[in-house]
Amino acid sequence: MEDDPETIETIASLGFTEPSQIARTIRAWHHGHVPATRTARARELLTALTPDLLQAIAATGEADTGFVRFQDFFAALPAGVQVLSLFKAEPLILKETCATLALAPRLGAVLAQRPAILDAMLSPRFSAPLSMDEPQTRLDVLRASLTQAHGFEESLDAVRRAHREEMFRIGFQVLHGRAKADEAGIAYSNLAEATISALLPVAQEVMAEAHGFIPGRVAVCAWGKLGGHELAADSDLDLMIVYDVVDADLESDGKRPISGEQWHTRLTQRLVSALSVQTAEGSLYEVDMQLRPSGRAGPVAVRLSALERYYDSQAWTWEFQALTRLRPVAGDPSLMAEIAGLAQKVLQKPRPTETLASEIVAMREKMVAAHPVRGGWDVKRQRGGLIDLEFFAQYHQLLAASSGKPIIHANTVEAIQALALYGFLDPEEAGRLVQAGSVLQNVRQLLAVAAGSDFEPSRAAAGLTQAVAHCLDAPDFNTALAMYDDARALIRYHFNQIAGVATE
Template identity: 40%
Template sequence: MNYGLPARPPVSPPPDNADAARLEEDFRAALAGRSLAVEAAQMAEILPILRVLGAYSPYLSALVRRDPALLVEIVAKGPEAAVEATWADLSPGATAALPLDSLMRLLRRAKARIALAAAVGDLAYGWPLMKTTGALSRLASAALSAAAAHALRAAARMNELTLAHDDDPERDSGLIILGMGKLGAHELNYSSDIDLIVFFDNEVIRPTPKRSPGETFVRLTKTLVKIIQERTADGYVFRVDLRLRPDPGAMPVAISTDAAEIYYQSLGQNWERAAMIKARPVAGDLAAGRDFLQHIRPFVWRRHLDFAAVRDIQRMKEKIRDHHGHGAIGVEGQDVKLGPGGIREVEFFVQIQQLISGGREPQLRDPATLSMLDRLVAMGRLPPAERDLLAEGYCFLRHLEHRLQMVDDAQTHEMPADPARIPGIGRFMGFGDEADFRRVLLFHLAAIQRRFSALFAAEDAADPASLRNHLPEAEAALSQRLAEAGFQEPAKAAGLVIGWRVGRYRCFRHERARALVEGIAPVLLQAFARTAEPDVALLRFDQFLSRLPAGVQLFSLLDANRALLDLLAEIMGAAPLLAELLARRPGLLDAVVGGEALRPLSEAEALRADMETALCDVTDYQDLLDAVRRWTADKRFAVGIQLLRGLIGHEAAGQALTLVAEAGIERLTAAVAGQFAEAHGDIPGGGFAVLGFGKLGGRELTVTSDLDLVFVFSVPDGTIGSDGGKPLTPGLYYTRLGQRLISALSALTAEGSLYEVDMALRPAGSKAPLVPTLKGFDDYYRGEAWTWEHLALTRARLVVSTSEMFGAAVTRTLDTLKHLKRDPARVFGDIAAMRGRMDKDRPARSRWDLKLCPGGLVDIEFIAQALLLAAAPGLPAPLPTGTGAMLDLLGAQGLLPAADALPLRRGLGLAAGLAAMLRLTAGDGFDPEHAPAPLKALLARHAGVADFAAVEAALDAARPPVRALFGRLIGDPAEAYVPNSAAGTGGLAPLEE
């Protein structure tokens, strides 16, 4: 039977369509411009097609405008011949010698050719469904083959592998590219992604010592994806999805077949079995791909299903039935793929029987949906009349899916929600009458839904271990309950929860894990419902679960400590940064249960001891980098929890986070210096120091702060270099040491990055050496430093030194520089001008720009730093580096009257406290108009006021007095500002008197 609905008439354009007329006009003009002659009879055949494309498809219209001769060729030769002509251009011989850009251009033009030819065949010549999907699927295979051959040749040229056959790189390469889903079944839709899994066979590949096989094939896969997916001026070939591979959250994009076989045989889930039904080798080493599928056949096709597998299959059925089968069938907004009576129900109707019986009945192993319906008839499992209903409905909906996607080349499956657009879709399907189109669409949806539901009824009646005996709440009922609880997308939320029940992630692979999460889910969902954004909180928790290697331990912990569920919900709902930390390290919750995460971090020695305990099992330098990152993440998490729950304020949080950062810097400095000395020796009498500026220097770090660092060194006079086997001169020695330390602090390892490091505050900035001498540092600030650099210097302090004596010298130098006598008028004038320039060039983005708003944090910091600079010679050493401590000292010395200090202190506490909380919760994107009410309530609680309106009122009240003080104590920024000059950032060379 030809399930393509061949009797449908060619599509006709609507009368008097402006878009169609414009395309026809452009087409004729393009032909004339290129001197292309088209006979009248041929033009009479082209024009109706042209008008259809112009009326219904901007995407296809664009293809015609780009290459009008292509449409002429397609109509002249026929679309089938035009498609066949493409394959020669994509053959190995035609693509072998092409450079990357030429290959990418060729593949994209081939995609445009096939897309237009298949559309013309479908719309004008009534192609059956499988002819269209077959052309698209063959294009994907050919493009992948060409891309794979290119990537293999490139890897061979880089000496990363050896080709078995230079003239055919794919053969015996060990590179396996499996096409999954619709690609595997030759059923690609018009704008489909292609689902791929990439493996490499260690028994076949020929690696070189240059790289490990894993590294080589991961690089190769990324190259292949770039060739196929990257958008260029010629478009793209296909979007590529690699997420069907084993454990995509942890596994690389290319996996050895050995690792894959172990995974599938021991940890593979039933949804992965279902996915593998449609798998086929589409490119690369086809023989190796077939061998791999043969090896995992016992996983896919099980002769005997255990009870857990039967339950999983039943839950998969229940999920689809409840999610898509309990809604009203309609036209407007109907999802023709996933909605009730949609394409997915036909596919799953076939697939569920394959999963249950395919191990015992090999004839059920065909990946194609339509041919499987025929086999079910032949086996007596499906009456022919019902097969016809399902097949014809499936083809109709697939054709409709293609029409929806032809409009803009978008991967959509939904009918327009606007009733006014339905007649156009109907005409695009070949229906002149809208009512006729609606009737046929509703008929097919209802017929598929009835047969799909009947399958479930039969299965449930035959199997007493029905899903409903194991799941107390089906998805439709759960969705209703979540809607009542305040979830904005209850159906989506219910789908996530049902996914836990069916074992979607690794953490649910054991029955005990699923039972535990079933017990805690109601309490957890109630906790999510109380958060600022329940849907976001649930989604973050689902992402958290997706990364868990196992679930029994965590779910047991949560089950035994139900109070943790509220904390977990608050983290997921209000603190994305903490949620990300928790996703990487679920064991952090153990610290909360044990109380460690709630203890204040205020003692530097205790933190150092704790770090050394955490690092006691470190075996090498790389292990050390990872261990320091883990320890720091643990402490950041603890401080974040304490701040989120109101156990500490922002000042205590800043102090704690600074102590954590200092401990990490000290430990890594020692490790880097030790490792560096092994290669290059030491410099006798030399010293290296790390200075903290900015928030690190002021002990005001937030959970997202980077580190403003400056390095300095000193060596005795006459020192030539280091005393190791590879000696270096002092300058080069300490420069490379500094570079190593920056890398140790900021490099991305398996445990993530530790801190972003900013070295811009070193003397003379990026134009100067990375590590100046201490004398050079001192000379710079005495003679060349600009005003803004003197401001920055007020927050500078020693963090760590490789020599106690040198550290003392650095501290003395800093104290001396800070206490230099300066001209107050010069200081205040430059700072006022600098603030005026900021007002003009970097104005506040909104009233919630806590830093840059007039009267905000910058004004307060500038006032404190300017007054400190002006009065420094008469102040006791050491000078404070924190803004609050500066204000306190100025007040204690009688330099800042209490009446002036009060609004500054009040403004600092309010703005800095809100900034710390927003860093933890909303990041940089806080928008009060769209912020949820619970988040606003959280900010009010931390600000110590009644509600969010009071927070904004407090900010509005705090800022004008601060800006007024700035004008009175420092100078009016607007008056001091000088356009297009260096005012405010010009040099300030203080002279001691």
């Protein structure tokens, strides 16, 4: 069939550089060459929707890329009537779906692989502000998903389905400018905590079936970004499992009894597997256990008494830095409280200023050598990036902790604000650092959803550079870039003050 010149001209006017190819692809859809258009009703809907579809794709500013990604998404649909009806009835969902596919390959891939997520977009909760979420809601949703699951594998799949929908919801709001970094960090972190809380009993049940129970308490502790309520879409989980048993010599009461240490080691392995293993429904998180005492050389599950001894006599400065970000997130409430109290106590040990400064600067240089910067927009690792800001806060917290003032906070912004409140930082400088951190965090959250550290403005979609400007409330990308550079320069300046102390 020959191309209609008027149709080709119309498609070209929208910004598509290969209008004939676009026309041929759409004709193939109309001829039922993809599963989504194999019914007459689907083809009718597609005919009615095509002008709006092309307009929505063109509006992303990346017409060609957007069409290719929509083509992949559409080809993967097992059927089309429901989705096409949704797009026809809800033009905003069509527009935002096209923008998501064009501007955020990571988020778009989820949508392409699991188009059923579109149904969730019709729920009032999907577009409700993240700041309005009740902390318990995500855990309730995950627990509800487990009620119909039987066995370990089904439980993992059920949690993954519910988790995927919520991850998409949070990322969607970040991409479309409906959620700022602090709101997204809290939401992602709350979801991770809920996931751990939902799967810990599943892992415990598996252990009980195999080996019986053992009297004691278990707590899951988070470090780093999860500890500080700062998770992003691509964050892994830094975890530590702590346990306390009534009697160290007591074995479990099942048919195959094992010691308390073995029981909690295997429980930890089960929980890590539940969180990280790839199933038919995908995976949840990468899990890192290396921040526990002695790292890989130590036991994967840490007994409470051993934890206290370690920090009393063996821990290095970088481990105390990490400890400022420790937060128990699941398990026995009394044990969680004890761990939090223990962390506060050991952090209050007085530390020589010059020694502390030199060791923190040395650790930062080791990190630079071990983990090179990945591109010009590696918000975490760049000089003046988020790691420098975290190290700055940790240095001042460890320096001031012996005062007994409540300045230990796992969240970096809250730590800087507390340090200023109690007179350990100049309030005006602290305020500027908080603003600089907010700039970096907003960029970090958006790029984690859309492009990661591979973001390169000269190659990025115009819509994505506009999204970067929007997330910083800037009028254009050049202004946003200047804000980003200024934030990094300020953070780098303050971090360098620590290096100056180290060389005095």
